[in-house]
Amino acid sequence: MIINFTKKVRILTGMILTLLIVIGGGVYVYHNKNSVQTLNVEEGKNLNKYIIDVIFDEESKRLMCNQNIEYVNNTNIALDKIYFHIYPNAFSKEEFAPFEKDEMNQAYPNGFNEGYIDIKNVLNNNNKLEYEITGEKNDVLEVNIGRQLKPGEKISIDMKYNVKIPNSEGRFGYGENTINVTNWFPIVCVHDDRGWNLKSYETLGDPFYSETSNFYVKLLIPKKYKLGCTGNIISEKSDSEKVFYEIQAKKVRDFAFVLSDKFKIKKDTYKDVNINTYNLNETLSTEVTKIAKDSIRIFSDLFGEYPYDTYSVIASDFFIGGMEYPTLVMIDQSLYNEKDKFLLEYVIAHETAHQWWYSVIGNDEISEPWLDEALTEYSTVLYFEEKYGKEVGSKLIKTMEIQTRNYSSEDIFKSTTQYKNSIDYSLNVYTKGALAFNEVRNKVGDEVFFETLKEYYNTYMFQNVNGAKFVDLWNKKGIDIDKIISEYK
Numbered sequence: 001m002i003i004n005f006t007k008k009v010r011i012l013t014g015m016i017l018t019l020l021i022v023i024g025g026g027v028y029v030y031h032n033k034n035s036v037q038t039l040n041v042e043e044g045k046n047l048n049k050y051i052i053d054v055i056f057d058e059e060s061k062r063l064m065c066n067q068n069i070e071y072v073n074n075t076n077i078a079l080d081k082i083y084f085h086i087y088p089n090a091f092s093k094e095e096f097a098p099f100e101k102d103e104m105n106q107a108y109p110n111g112f113n114e115g116y117i118d119i120k121n122v123l124n125n126n127n128k129l130e131y132e133i134t135g136e137k138n139d140v141l142e143v144n145i146g147r148q149l150k151p152g153e154k155i156s157i158d159m160k161y162n163v164k165i166p167n168s169e170g171r172f173g174y175g176e177n178t179i180n181v182t183n184w185f186p187i188v189c190v191h192d193d194r195g196w197n198l199k200s201y202e203t204l205g206d207p208f209y210s211e212t213s214n215f216y217v218k219l220l221i222p223k224k225y226k227l228g229c230t231g232n233i234i235s236e237k238s239d240s241e242k243v244f245y246e247i248q249a250k251k252v253r254d255f256a257f258v259l260s261d262k263f264k265i266k267k268d269t270y271k272d273v274n275i276n277t278y279n280l281n282e283t284l285s286t287e288v289t290k291i292a293k294d295s296i297r298i299f300s301d302l303f304g305e306y307p308y309d310t311y312s313v314i315a316s317d318f319f320i321g322g323m324e325y326p327t328l329v330m331i332d333q334s335l336y337n338e339k340d341k342f343l344l345e346y347v348i349a350h351e352t353a354h355q356w357w358y359s360v361i362g363n364d365e366i367s368e369p370w371l372d373e374a375l376t377e378y379s380t381v382l383y384f385e386e387k388y389g390k391e392v393g394s395k396l397i398k399t400m401e402i403q404t405r406n407y408s409s410e411d412i413f414k415s416t417t418q419y420k421n422s423i424d425y426s427l428n429v430y431t432k433g434a435l436a437f438n439e440v441r442n443k444v445g446d447e448v449f450f451e452t453l454k455e456y457y458n459t460y461m462f463q464n465v466n467g468a469k470f471v472d473l474w475n476k477k478g479i480d481i482d483k484i485i486s487e488y489k
């Protein structure tokens with residue numbers, strides 16, 4: 001995610017202006033760095049499979065859903081319960097809503113409006129399973145499977161549920177222009193070496209942690225809407241009123257879609273990747289499509305090939321700024337204006353970098369937000385450096401140094417819940433975090449720095465990592481990344 005502070009806090013407008021000034025001309029030098037693509041998933045690990053049938057009822061803003069998940073016990077212990085995040089319930093009460101107090105008016109321009117998930121039943125082979133709704137925000141579903149699921153064993157679980165979409169301009173909700181359907185279905189919680197991860201939909205940062213899975217989604221929507229979604233539309237049938245889509249998304253860690261009757265779609269390609277931009281007007285659609293393509297090209301070159309065949313940049317009613325989901329990103333529609341071209345490019349580049357750091361390589365975004373956000377923020381600097389020249393990259397770094405100096409910042413390694421507010425979080429994890437990565441690059445040199453990031457990407461593709469694994473990769477090369485970063489503090 002990236003937070004657009006120009007909307008949020010006036011005090012930071014000066015910083016954004018400083019950032020605007022640093023972008024000038026500059027000759028674009030494209031470094032051709034070879035990359036190796038490996039589509040490995042952790043050995044012996046089978047992916048979970050979701051099949052979801054969805055009917056969208058426009059009038060009630062509800063999704064009527066049937067879901068089947070084939071869950072694979074990839075842990076090394078027997079499980080008698082399986083947990084799911086049911087994030088829509090975090091929007092069921094005003095006090096749960098994952099927004100800061102001063103954001104509530106922007107999140108709910110027409111006043112608070114509830115969103116929730118209504119679970120009708122949970123079955124295994126037509127037999128009812130006991131379940132309980134738990135979690136701080138009623139956003140965790142505990143399913144008792146009634147037996148011991150051994151390591152390596154699979155279980156098929158069916159669920160019937162309705163989702164009410166709120167009138168909200170955050171990640172999940174609808175506004176004047178778009179219907180953002182994100183973090184909407186019961187998604188299995190990650191069971192890692194710490195056990196089940198059952199954290200609620202926290203306010204600060206991106207509170208998500210999930211496993212690479214295969215998705216097959218059937219979606220029935222009114223014909224007037226255009227659809228932007230994770231993965232590929234494999235078939236499309238329509239009558240005079242409705243369109244029925246079959247969508248396949250393989251090896252992704254989430255599934256999101258956005259609807260609008262105003263989308264103007266622009267298409268391009270980079271190698272085998274279809275680049276689609278969903279714009280609310282034509283004004284900047286050519287520029288946005290070029291930025292999307294340049295981002296995919298630059299990051300593929302720096303870190304390793306983008307492994308999917310589709311990427312979508314979607315203008316949305318999303319007041320916060322930008323948000324990443326597998327193979328798609330949502331960008332606040334108000335950023336599409338001539339005055340803020342730099343900011344628009346910055347946000348798109350940042351969210352695109354998340355396709356590498358969040359989507360392909362996953363992590364617990366609550367406990368270790370630096371792993372994806374700091375690296376993504378530094379990747380954004382690299383995008384500008386690659387596209388507009390070294391000087392522009394250096395100016396961005398200088399601006400970041402001024403920001404961290406002026407707003408006393410400290411530890412970049414805390415969990416999202418330990419930061420005071422979104423400014424404190426952003427200045428430490430994003431800005432200071434990006435500077436820490438820049439310091440590592442300065443210490444080890446470009447060759448080792450980019451070689452190690454490529455190795456990181458190739459080694460942990462489609463898996464979840466933690467800070468220890470990341471640090472270990474550098475340590476193996478004799479680089480004490482901990483020491484470099486802690487000295488940088």
Ligand SMILES: [Zn+2]
Nearest residue numbers: 001002373376
């Ligand atoms: Zn981000």
